[in-house]
Amino acid sequence: MATYKQLQDQIKQLQHEAEELRKNELSNAISQIKMTMAEYGITLADLGFTNKKKNGQVRAPLAPKYRNPATGETWSGRGKAPKWIDPNNKEKFLIK
Known part of the structure; x- marks a missing residue:
């Protein structure tokens, strides 16, 4: 019969x-996915992995709604x- 220490070592x-084994299988899976994507011309966008913002779009700044009366910070x-x-x-603090 094995001791507690032996079982812990096992x-x-x-x-x-x-x-x-997990690292090897993961590496193989990633390689297979990349090869399949290249073979069929699949992009990340085709799989639904896209940025919510479109490239180059910047949100316009909003007008201040609140002001600190002591410092004027908005x-x-x-x-x-x-x-x-x-x-x-x-x-x-609302700006009227």
Whole structure:
């Protein structure tokens, strides 16, 4: 009967072997996919892997919606709120 230490060593060895096999199989799968894509002229866009933004498109900046009365700093209301905004009372910072 094997000891606990021996079983733990066997587990580590098997995990190492399994990881090596996984790397080899993954490498083979990637190679096969690349060859198939090249053979049929398949692109990433054909598979649905496209950027949501079209190349070269830049969003126009938004007009400021909030202003810090102390510093004059502004915020459009998009993205992470600045520290000077009170999340419970944004109305007092609205630009009128």
